[in-house]
Amino acid sequence: MDTKDRPVTDEELLDLLEGMSERDGELWQQVKEKGLTDDCLHLRLLAAASRIGQEEPDVEVLLAAFHAGQSRKRRLRLRRWGLSLVGVAAAVLLLFLWMLPGGNGAGTGKEPLLVFASDSAALRSPVLQTEKAPGVQASADDGTDRPAVWVAKGPHELDYHTPANLSAYAKDLPERHSLTVPRGQTFKLILSDGTEVYLNADSRLVYPSRFTGKERSVFLDGEAYFRVAKDAGHPFIVRTQTLQTRVLGTEFNVSGYEGSDTEVTLVEGSVEVSDADRQRTVRIKPGEQASLQTDGGFAVQKVDVSQYIHWREGYFYYDNVTLLDIMKELGRWYNVSVVFCNAEAMESRLHFVADRRQDLQHALTLLNRMNKFTITQKADGRVYVE
Incomplete structure (x- = not known):
């Protein structure tokens, strides 16, 4: 019988596991090119069980599940590729070794990952x-006789639209302002044109004290919800590091935290989203979200806009969102490190609602009631997902 048609035995798989080099770049490239991701996940479970010393019956169950998952269609494709099943198993096991502790990957389901x-x-x-007073705490009094260009309506709200007694300074050039919001807090701004901006935690908005010229332009680092005042003659533009959003009057959310994709979610009206150089542009409708891809294009999808409305009302709200994204948001809000000891739990999708005004333990208690994983804050202050 042709060795290409002979199934690989368990002993051969174990021999390959013992004898393969963790640095075999050629086999690793074959794995990537042949799309063997699903196989790798099964073998990853198998080897994880072996390395932590689980009992033999558990390992055999995992191995049996791996063999059962190999469909006839997959075997035929492997033959057409001209690779023996032994060679393919070696490639898959190489990727698996690469992902284990001591390799270069993200880790197994048991390896802690920050x-x-x-x-x-x-x-x-x-x-x-x-520009004139860097580092001043948010206040309506700048220590001079000049009237402030904003009115403080509370510890977390400034109004530039209805400042008092500014007529004497109407011809002055607008000042460049930058408002930074810490983790665990939100802030509301009313810009000089009447546009309302709700800044989420760990965010910064750069804007003029009053708008002049043909455009109303601001820069965002982080996340903000915009309720733009209508002005057909002066488009409102939100710029981030990677894209810009152009509107006349509408409601939308922009999220562009460092290390995450920049996303624009439309609640009402219509917006035009472009890359930073305006080489590619897309228009989205209410209920749609546009995100910039690595190839420079845009991906547009339908989303539940409730998530982007409720955060400014004081709630965590997630519908079919991964646990990884939820835990990152909790980490940002409560300024706490998050570690996954169970990497596979990252992709679990949940519906989750919690009051952001409550403490961290309140949110963790609600998550643990789902009985899908265990999430605890330990003595080192970090939150661990197990």
Whole structure:
């Protein structure tokens, strides 16, 4: 019988596991090219069980599941590729070894993986900076006789639209302002044109004290919800590091935290989303989200906009969202490091609602009630998902 048609025995798989080099670049490239991701996941479970010393019956169950998952269609494809089953198994096992402790990958389901880091130097209160007075705390009094260009309506709200007694300074050039919101807090701004901006935690908005010229332009680092005042003659533009959103008057959410995809979600009206150089542009409709891809194009999908409305009302709201994304948001809000000891739990999709005004333990208790995983904050202050 042709060795290409002979199934690989368990003993041969174990021999390959013992004898393969972890640095075999050629086999690793074959794995990537042949799309053997599903096989790798099964073998990853098998080897993880073997390395941590689980009992033999558990390993055999996992191995049997791996063999059962090999369909006839997959075997025929492997033959057409001209690779023996032994060669393919070697390639898959190489990838698996690469992902184990001591290799270069993200780790097994039991290897701790830090997905969000706390910041000991994080701000404790919002900070407003201007060109003339950098680093000044958000306040309506700048220590001079000149009237402020905003009215403080509370510790987390500034209004530039209805400042008092500014007629004497109407011809002055607008100041460049930058408002930074710390983790665990939100902030509301009313810009000089009446546009309302709700800044999420760990975000910064750069904007003029009043708009001049043909465009109303602001820069965002982080996440904000915009309710734009209508002005057909002066488009409103939100710029981030990677894209810009152009509107006349509408409601939308922009999320562009460092290390994450930049996403624009439309609640009402219509917006035009472009890359930073305006080489590619897409229009989205209410209920749609546009995100910039690595190839420079845009992906557009239908989403539940409730998530982007409820955060500014004081709630975590997630519908069919991965546990990884949820835990990153909890880490950012509560400024706590998050570690996954069970990497496979990252892709679990959940519906989850919690009050952001409650403490961290409240959110963790609700997550643990799902009985899908165990999430605890340990003595080192980190949150662990097991």
